[in-house]
Amino acid sequence: MQKKWWKESVVYQIYPRSFMDSNGDGIGDLKGITSKLDYLKQLGVDVIWLSPVYKSPNDDNGYDISDYQNIMDDFGTMADWDELLAGLHARGMKLMMDLVVNHSSDEHHWFVESRKSKDNPYRDYYIWRKGKDGQEPNNWTSVFSGSAWEYDKETDEYFLHLFSKKQPDLNWENENLRKEIYDMMTWWLDKGIDGFRMDVINLISKAEGLPSVPGGKRYEWGGDYFMNGPKVHDYIQEMNREVLSKYDIITVGETPGASTEDAKQYANEEGTELNMIFTFEHMDLDSGPGGKWDVKPWKLTDLKEVMTKWQKELEDKGWNSLYLNNHDQPRMVSRLGDDQEYRVISAKMLATFLHFLQGTPYIYQGEEIGMTNVQFQSIEEYNDIEIHNMYREKVIDGGEDHEKIMEAIYIKGRDNARTPMQWDATEHGGFTTGTPWLKVNPNYKEINVNNALADENSIFYFYQKLIKLRKENDIIVYGSYDLILDDDEKIYAYTRTLGEEKLIVLCNFSNEEVGFELPDSLSFTTNRKLIGNYSTNELLSPLKPYEARAYLIK
CATH class of the missing domain: 3.90.400.10 (Oligo-1,6-glucosidase; Domain 2)
Known part of the structure; x- marks a missing residue:
């Protein structure tokens, strides 16, 4: 396996609209981000992934781009963007821009x-x-x-338009279009950016003839005809030849519906396409047969199966991206942990679980202070186009129960991740002096950056330590992964091995104390604790509720 800087990095995602407002208009902006660079440097992250800041009429919060080489008025100017890039580079951090080229805005x-x-x-x-x-x-x-x-x-x-009707799909069959896209990408790279996160990049090739889904229904999910389509690898290899291979950059493709076999091509070790992809299999474990909004309980053994499959099948063949939440997913501590009694403990457990896996970890803004899902009382208080379209289809047109649908929104809605960043206990969490574009989560007085920085046992400092450990221990980056305690429904445990070195990670995903016995094949004489969210030192002692511990063993 080749050593690469982007394998050793930790990425922090910023959703600009919700991060920090510098001018009191209620919308986060570039100057707001620049004002918080020292905070990001203190956390220790290497790369900032900036969700779209391009010119846009904002039908889908910037993922509908009307000018790829200009900045949205809400966010500031190109001079503000230049200042942000310079500020990041001066602090030794890199910038990864969002690339949205499956579709544009209808105003492009x-x-x-x-x-x-x-x-x-x-x-x-x-x-x-x-x-x-x-x-x-x-x-x-x-x-x-x-x-x-x-x-x-x-x-x-x-x-x-696979997304909003204001987001018409681009026709990648057209060679002139592809050339314009490559020229635009080159323009940004020559301005000094350090890579691209590529929005739904595996949808750019549609099945020949655009056939209907069999079955005769008027509307059917046609994913088989536009996900991982017939020419998608040709296009991405061409993009790599024309643009990506000419720069030492980080690239990650968002690829819904991609299998591990697909990933071995998209994120191949030879570097002919992308560095890594975002998979969604683990994000669908709480979706029933009716899809995202058909919420069902998730099982730890299912999470083990999915994560282990991706860890083992990409080993030496590709590279994983590691995430548990982002701007399109609910808050991880609410979804996979306990956002009430064990909020701090379970947030640290989930972070330990993720950051010790093989791959590049992604932190979503607010994750490092344990921000939670929100429950707005009224559908009008939500902003997301996906939520409103679904509510209209199911409740207004379909007559489904309002309370049931609101409950699904509380669990899975994208606005859970988009409430403004909680900086302090002042009004609107210190995000803005104006009226925020989306209401701040009411728990901001307790959960905020100021409180986190003042508490040496906070989630923030735990993340800081995880990031530091990764930089000091090659085994965390490059070691091979093996699952242990496969059938346990409460403990997720695994080892990492690099040469003679071995480490073991133990994570209790339940609110009960749980004992365990390690397999006979895993023998050791000494152990050194690297990190844990309780003061326990003894490796074999029972795990307290949501406890996580990691040890180097010999």
Whole structure:
């Protein structure tokens, strides 16, 4: 396995709208981020992943881009962006930008031109089709509910949008489009950025002929026809040849529906495509047959099975990205831990579990202080387009129970992750002097950065120590992973091995004290505790509720 700086890094994701507002308009901005760089440096992270800050009408909070080489007015100016980049580099940190090229905004000049006429030079930059029998060209449904097609009366055709109707899909079959995208990426890299996180990059190749999903229903999930499509590896290899391979950068692809076999191609050790991908299998463990909003209890043995599969199957063949929450997922301490009595302890346990796995860890803003899910009383208090579309489809149009759907939103809604960062106990958590674009979680007086920095036993300092341990111990980065106590429904335990070195990680995912016996094959004479969220030192003593411990053993 090759040693690489991005394998040894820890990434911190910033959702700019919610991080820090510098001018009192209620919206986080670039100057706000720059004002907090010393905080990020103190935490010890290496790379900042910035969710989109490009020009956008904000239909999907910046993931609908109208100008790839300009900054959204809400966030500031290109001069502000330059200052942020310089500030990061001066502190030894790197910047990874979000690349959203499966779709653009319908306000991008390419699309404005594309919809004017069928013979416009930009027409083929997007996916246009005639309707069939008075209906859409096929029966695919959008990720955000409803049809994936929008009728445009100007040319009497439909355009494809796998997300919002204001996010038309780009046509990667068009060579001119691909060249424009590569030129844009090169422009950003030449400005000095250090890599790209690529939004739904495995959707850029659609099945030939755009066939309907069999079964005859008007709207069906067509993922098999646009996830990991026939030419996706050709396109990403071309992108690598034309752009990525010319720079020493970090690249991660968001790839819903990708298997470990897919990942071995996307994130291959030879470096012909990307460094790593985001997988979603572990994020779907609490989804029932009805999908994301059909919430079911998750099982620890299922989590073990998924994580172990990705750890073992990518070993020496690819590289894992490690995450338990982000801007699209609920808060991990609410979802996988206990955000009440054991909030601090379980947040530290989850961090230990994640950071000792093989791969590059991703911290989502607020995770390092144990921010939790939120429960707004009214659907109007939510902002997310996905939540509103789903609520309208299920409750207003479908007549489902309001309380039941609100409960699903409390557990799985994306706005759980998007409430403003909680800096201190002043109004709105110190995020803004104005009215925040999304309400702050009411628990900000207890859970905030100021309190965390004042408490030597806080989650923040625990993360700081995890990051430091990773930099001091190659085994945490490069060691091979093996699961132990496979069938235990309360303890997740595993070893890491590098040459003669071995470490063991023990995590209790329950609120009970649990004893355990290690397998006979795992023998050792000495052990040294690296970290733990209780004061326990004895390796074989029972694990307290949500306890985590890691030891080097010989």
